[in-house]
Amino acid sequence: MTSALMQNYGKPELEFDHGKGSFLYAVNGDRYLDFAMGIAVNSLGHCHPALVDAITKQANTLWHTSNLYRIAGSEELAARLVEHSFADRVFFCNSGTEAIECGFKMIRRYFYNKGEPQRNRIIAMSGAFHGRSLAAIAAAGNPVHCEGFLLADSGFDQAEFGNIKSLEQQIGENTAAVILEPIQGEGGITVVEESYLRAIKDLCDKHGLLLMLDEVQCGVGRTGSLYAHQQLGVNPDVLASAKGLGGGFPIGACLATEELASALSVGTHGSTFGGNPLAMSVGNAVMEIVSNEDFLNNVIDSGNYFKEELEKLINTHSDLLKSVSGTGLMIGLVCEIDSATLIAKLQEQKLLVVKAGGNSLRLLPALNVSREEIDLALSILKKVLASW
Ligand SMILES: Cc1ncc(COP(=O)(O)O)c(C=O)c1O
Numbered sequence: 001m002t003s004a005l006m007q008n009y010g011k012p013e014l015e016f017d018h019g020k021g022s023f024l025y026a027v028n029g030d031r032y033l034d035f036a037m038g039i040a041v042n043s044l045g046h047c048h049p050a051l052v053d054a055i056t057k058q059a060n061t062l063w064h065t066s067n068l069y070r071i072a073g074s075e076e077l078a079a080r081l082v083e084h085s086f087a088d089r090v091f092f093c094n095s096g097t098e099a100i101e102c103g104f105k106m107i108r109r110y111f112y113n114k115g116e117p118q119r120n121r122i123i124a125m126s127g128a129f130h131g132r133s134l135a136a137i138a139a140a141g142n143p144v145h146c147e148g149f150l151l152a153d154s155g156f157d158q159a160e161f162g163n164i165k166s167l168e169q170q171i172g173e174n175t176a177a178v179i180l181e182p183i184q185g186e187g188g189i190t191v192v193e194e195s196y197l198r199a200i201k202d203l204c205d206k207h208g209l210l211l212m213l214d215e216v217q218c219g220v221g222r223t224g225s226l227y228a229h230q231q232l233g234v235n236p237d238v239l240a241s242a243k244g245l246g247g248g249f250p251i252g253a254c255l256a257t258e259e260l261a262s263a264l265s266v267g268t269h270g271s272t273f274g275g276n277p278l279a280m281s282v283g284n285a286v287m288e289i290v291s292n293e294d295f296l297n298n299v300i301d302s303g304n305y306f307k308e309e310l311e312k313l314i315n316t317h318s319d320l321l322k323s324v325s326g327t328g329l330m331i332g333l334v335c336e337i338d339s340a341t342l343i344a345k346l347q348e349q350k351l352l353v354v355k356a357g358g359n360s361l362r363l364l365p366a367l368n369v370s371r372e373e374i375d376l377a378l379s380i381l382k383k384v385l386a387s388w
Contacts, residue, residue, distance in 0.1 A: 014347070019046025022366050022373045024352065035365045035377055036352040040185070040217050040330070043244030043286060045366035051247050051285050058281035065277065067270065073280030077253075080287045084226045086235035087255035091264065092275030094250045096216030096242035097131025100179075102254035102269060103212050103238045104135050107177045110210070110263035119176040122212075125161040127187030127357060128180065130214055130240075139179060161190070164199045171203065177210040177237075178203075182228040185217035188358030189325045189332025194232045201234045210237040210260065216252075217330070220244035221290040221367050224300035224328035231327065244290070244367070249282040290367065299367050303328040306363070306374050313378070317385045331363040332356055337388065351380040 003011070016024045016032075022045050024032045034046070044051060058073075065071065078090035091102050104122060111119040122139060130136040137145045138154030157175070160166035167178065178200060184190040204211045213236040218228040222244060225231050229239075237260050242252040252274070273279070289295060303326070310324045310333060322334040335342055339359045346353055354362040365373065 021045040021047075022369055030350060032347075032350045032352050033373060033376055033380070034352045035363045035369075036354045037364050037366055038248060039243070039354055039362075040222060040364045041243045041246070042248045043220055043222070043367050044247050044289060045368060046248070048247065048289075048368075050289060051249075051282055054281045054285035055249065055278065058278050061277075063276070063278045064273070066272070067275065071275055071277055071280065073277050073284060074275035077275075077280050077283045077287060080284065080291065081241075081253060081255055084287075084291050085230075085239070085255055086257065087239065088258035089256055089261035091254040091256075091261075091269065091271075092279070093252040093254065093271045094273050094279075095131070095252045096214075096240060097133045097136050097252075098271065098274070099216065099240035099242050099252035099254045100130045100136050100139075100214060101133055102252075102264075103179070103240050103256070104139070105269055106238060106254070106256060106260055106263050107210050107212065109268060110260050111176050113263055118174050121155055121157055121172070121174045122177045122179055123157045123159050123167065123170045123175060124178075125180045125184075126158055127161045127184055127190065128214070129184070129186035130179065130181075131216075161187075162193075162196060164196065164203070167200060168203060171207050171209070175207065175209055177212050179212040179214060181214045181216075181218060182232060183218040183223065183327060183330055184357075185330070185362070186356060188334070188356045188360045189330060189362060190358075191325060191327055192232065194234075197229070197232045197234045212236055212238045212240070214240050216240050216242045218327075220286070221296055221299055222328055222330045222364075224296050224303060226291055226296065228327065228330075245286060246279060246282055247286045249279055251279045251283050295367070299328045302365075302369055302371070302374065303331065305371065306331060306365075306378075309374070309378050313381060313385065317388075320385055320388055325360075326363075329363075329365055329367055329369065332360045333363065334358060334360040342384065345384045346380060349380045349384055351377055 015027045024034045124139040128140040139156045141158045157170045159170045219241045238256040245251045314321045325332040356362045
């Protein structure tokens with residue numbers, strides 16, 4: 001059958017019809033170990049009983065009403081996020097891109113309200129990824145994503161990632177904010193150093209700029225703290241969250257300080273589906289589990305174990321693999337061999353991982369992955385590398 005879908009995703013053939021925990025089952029019955037997890041979305045694996053229970057109960061009660069009416073679940077999830085973060089207020093939407101968009105709008109409106117409408121430019125980093133809306137692609141500036149879509153000046157500037165001088169050079173009288181991912185995901189798993197983030201924050205303070213963090217991929221427990229920046233000792237003014245927050249249900253959230261959030265007064269922004277009861281039931285169930293300290297410590301332990309074992313693999317296959325990076329269970333493996341070929345061979349052996357920039361692959365298992373499942377992934381990697 002020919003597909004009526006637009007061709008922007010190509011023609012993937014592998015199809016799954018169910019999943020359980022760390023495993024996906026293809027339509028032909030084959031079992032795959034899923035270390036892609038919908039690109040860091042299924043934070044608790046597939047069909048976690050607590051999430052199934054929460055969404056089933058909600059599905060039998062009330063799906064959607066509109067933000068015209070009070071939604072207790074969205075107030076509850078906002079309160080949980082505020083309790084465990086720098087933020088005072090939360091806006092719910094349906095994706096990472098929308099959370100980013102909300103942050104950008106808030107930043108511009110904040111300066112507009114302060115009588116500084118000319119302060120509307122935002123500086124982003126090379127190698128960044130913030131989504132696929134016009135503003136998000138303009139911010140990240142990846143030529144492959146931008147070609148044919150943008151007007152000459154979309155209001156964003158780029159600094160070289162990791163280079164504080166480059167950032168300083170980009171700051172002008174119209175600069176409003178700086179955005180970055182505490183760990184770059186799509187660009188290759190590149191962790192922002194504590195000293196670099198501190199220097200960025202100092203520059204923001206010096207020039208009166210706002211700091212926005214994109215934790216769409218690295219947030220919600222993935223690094224072993226609820227948000228990755230919490231390990232880096234610097235708080236942002238605004239943060240975009242999504243992916244793992246819904247555990248597979250589309251949820252985005254923009255978190256902000258009171259001062260910044262006050263820019264979004266009644267009627268300035270909105271979303272039909274954002275924060276709807278169905279989404280919030282799952283979000284609350286995810287947060288109930290993920291915000292627990294023991295759970296987060298276990299993510300760190302699992303990540304450390306996985307990375308130590310990967311280091312050993314690199315030592316025995318230094319001609320094939322280069323380095324390992326990442327924090328918690330957001331792990332990157334830089335390859336000497338072509339990473340796309342390695343990913344395809346791993347898939348043949350029933351291990352799913354994701355491509356990232358810089359000839360690397362991403363290992364993004366469920367946050368509750370077991371040691372046995374990590375060992376299984378390692379044994380598949382070993383087998384594929386041994387036969388290279
Ligand atoms: C860091 C980061 N920001 C933003 C996005 C966009 O999120 P979404 O695809 O949910 O719109 C992604 C998605 O991969 C991401 O990794």
